[in-house]
Amino acid sequence: MEITCKINNVEKRLVFEPHEKLLDVLRREGYYGVKFGCGNGDCGACTILVNGKAVKSCIMFAAQAKDKEITTIEGLSTPEHPHPVQKAFVDAGAVQCGYCTPGMIISAKALLDKNPKPTEDEIKEALEGNLCRCTGYVKIIDAVKLASQRMRGGKR
């Protein structure tokens, strides 16, 4: 089957089998920033934005993306000009192996787009669907706080 959707602001035509998951189709199309972690909707490594909302692409049919606007980590920035959330993750040392990072950043972006000044509890809630097996979350939460500060124009 065939659908059209917008991926990272580009109109796309996707061709796939009706049973295929969006994660697999995105990776086949070259969006390798969308990671395969558990394939069960538990770990959040495959998190993307669909119409601005964070969702897990491993637990979604590719067909469900019909006429939707999708943002993957690739759509946030260029290597020369990282997104403030990406920059904050680097500066706060919120990365270790890096596998969960794209999903974490997408979840953090979804939060900050909706709520520019989240409390620590709100940050934890926004990231509760993203598992990290290395860092212990402290620095990840620090990074989101830092990004929030910078995006609101505060210096640090």
Place this chain on the structure above:
Amino acid sequence: MEFHFPTTIKEAQEFLQKPSTIAVAGGTSFTSRNVNSLVDLTRLGLNYIKNGKQEIRIGATTTITELKESKVLNGFAAGILPASCEVLADTQLRNVITIGGNIACRYLWANLPPALMALDAEVEITGRKKRTMPIEKFFESKLAPGEFISEVIIPKGSNKGSGTFVRFARTKVDYPLISLAVYAEKQNTKISLLRVAVSGLTPPTRIKAIENELQGKKIDEKILAGAAIKAPSQIRVLKSYVFSEEYLREILGVLLTRALKKVLMEG
């Protein structure tokens, strides 16, 4: 396999009449079965929370995030329904799971059914004809081919009292072992109406025995605790490979005591 995107209720219902067809809303609960076609229900305009005079009508494909953030529902019956949404799965899943799907999948651990039972909600089912049934009845009946849940209706009368939702699980994102919802109305020092619903350790069900026992009784800590301790023996507890039946009954008794006290004696 085929994937259909109906845009009218009639179209959806025609697709769903065909054999080996499954409806998809959020799509998170789909397990591989022998399926010929899938029908997306999210493009039928069933995404709304309508605050009417007599009732609140919630479209079946309204997401858990939307319920959780709804001002109308947060101000209704002490926010039992949003409270049950807050502890459901995680952020990304709440963005896609729908109220209709959470009911239709008939999961033991689904949070919404007990909360909706406590609110005396009804489920509207659309097929060739529309029919409406109390949510308890939904769990005792089956959908015919071509039928799907189209709306959940909460009577405004359920805003007279107060309520609470309690979830017991090992971790925040684990499936709950017990989901408990209590709704009560008081008249002076007596209980004038009580609805208690539970799921997780048993399929979603009202605990009528405790409702009947406490109806019209004086609000008194001892009376509440006495009824709450007895109540778990009045339901069927399913086998769990993690916890013993005795343990689950004990915990349910404790949670029930706390919930009744909170709803009837505090605030």
